[in-house]
Amino acid sequence: MNQSRLIFPALAALVGFSTAWLLKPDAPNSPAAVGKEEGAVGKRQPRISPATRATAADGKRPKDVKASDFPLADQADLGPKSRDEARMLRLTEALGLSIDQQGAIIRLIEEVQATADGNVPVIEDLATRGNAIEAGLAKVLSPEQLAKFQELRERERENRIEVRSQRVLTGVIEEIDLSPEQREEVLNRLRQRSRAELQSVPAAATLLFDKSVLPTGGKELSADGILLLAKAGAPVLADDAVAAHQKVMDGQRQELEEILRCFDGVLSPGQMGQYQAALAETREILKRLPRGNPVPAPEPEPAPVITVRPEVGAEGVEREPEPEPEPEPESESETPPPPLLLPGN
Numbered sequence: 001m002n003q004s005r006l007i008f009p010a011l012a013a014l015v016g017f018s019t020a021w022l023l024k025p026d027a028p029n030s031p032a033a034v035g036k037e038e039g040a041v042g043k044r045q046p047r048i049s050p051a052t053r054a055t056a057a058d059g060k061r062p063k064d065v066k067a068s069d070f071p072l073a074d075q076a077d078l079g080p081k082s083r084d085e086a087r088m089l090r091l092t093e094a095l096g097l098s099i100d101q102q103g104a105i106i107r108l109i110e111e112v113q114a115t116a117d118g119n120v121p122v123i124e125d126l127a128t129r130g131n132a133i134e135a136g137l138a139k140v141l142s143p144e145q146l147a148k149f150q151e152l153r154e155r156e157r158e159n160r161i162e163v164r165s166q167r168v169l170t171g172v173i174e175e176i177d178l179s180p181e182q183r184e185e186v187l188n189r190l191r192q193r194s195r196a197e198l199q200s201v202p203a204a205a206t207l208l209f210d211k212s213v214l215p216t217g218g219k220e221l222s223a224d225g226i227l228l229l230a231k232a233g234a235p236v237l238a239d240d241a242v243a244a245h246q247k248v249m250d251g252q253r254q255e256l257e258e259i260l261r262c263f264d265g266v267l268s269p270g271q272m273g274q275y276q277a278a279l280a281e282t283r284e285i286l287k288r289l290p291r292g293n294p295v296p297a298p299e300p301e302p303a304p305v306i307t308v309r310p311e312v313g314a315e316g317v318e319r320e321p322e323p324e325p326e327p328e329p330e331s332e333s334e335t336p337p338p339p340l341l342l343p344g345n
Helices: 002-022 031-043 050-059 071-077 083-095 099-113 122-140 143-173 180-199 203-208 223-232 241-263 269-288
Strands: none
Touching: 083 099, 083 143, 099 122, 122 143, 122 203, 122 223, 143 180, 143 203, 143 241, 180 223, 180 241, 241 269
16 A cells, blocks of 8 residues: 555656656757858859850860961961071171172172082092182171181081080980989090091081081081091092992991090990990891892893804804803892991981
8 A cells, every 4th residue: 555655656757757858848059050050051052054054164165276376386487498598697697797798608609619529539629619618708708707707617616516426425325324424524525526526627628518607508418428538538449349348347447436435434334334235236236137139230132133054164064053152140249238337327
């Protein structure tokens, strides 16, 4: 009986507490929660219509290309169309030539070029014509212009030395990992070599190089070709192909020796081995190249058919004419191997 009195009040209290919890009103949102919801709403992107999307894409399209967008290329199209024309423009710019002086220089070069003599060595002929041009320019140019012309020639000579030296070095540094100090030392040696080579050619002859400062018409040899003739010395008979080939090979061997001296003492043994391996591979490639076959001689035209009667011998007996011996086949001469390819050539 006492236990029943205790159970009923406890059940009533539990039911009342549960009912109060269920009927409790919702609490207002906290400021932090409100801020998060507003931030989430703010990050939502508005929906873009197809018309709006097309307008945005139009703003990113590259502008139309016009001819005026390439002013330097347009200027190049309107520039000189030949090297002789460009050389005369540069000469006029550097020396301040008048129209009359331009015409006088062009006539002087044409007259001198007409006196080319093919019966003398090439270098001698170039030197003779170069001296004639120097004498003519001394009459056309003023002393101030002549001094500027000499400065122009000196720059041309230094540029030619630099080009020849850099050409050899560029072909080598593709195979060898040279340090900056090694590059500079080798380059200085190559410059000295190129300077000594050009001194073997008369200064007047350089006016008629194919890269001369004068408008020569592009009818002359290159500096490499003239230097090769200068090193060749005595000419070789054209009909002696073996001797001519041997002379070329000896000249290239000598040139290779001079180039290797520029690297000797600067490169380490491993670096020199890299260079030697590159030379060896180049030789093997040249050996595998097909050799040119000699040009076959034209076949002679067949002789007309002539009927020959049998000859009568001393005894009165007819005998057949003796057949002519057949010509022996000509042996094809071996074509000499291709020359050695040197670095920078």
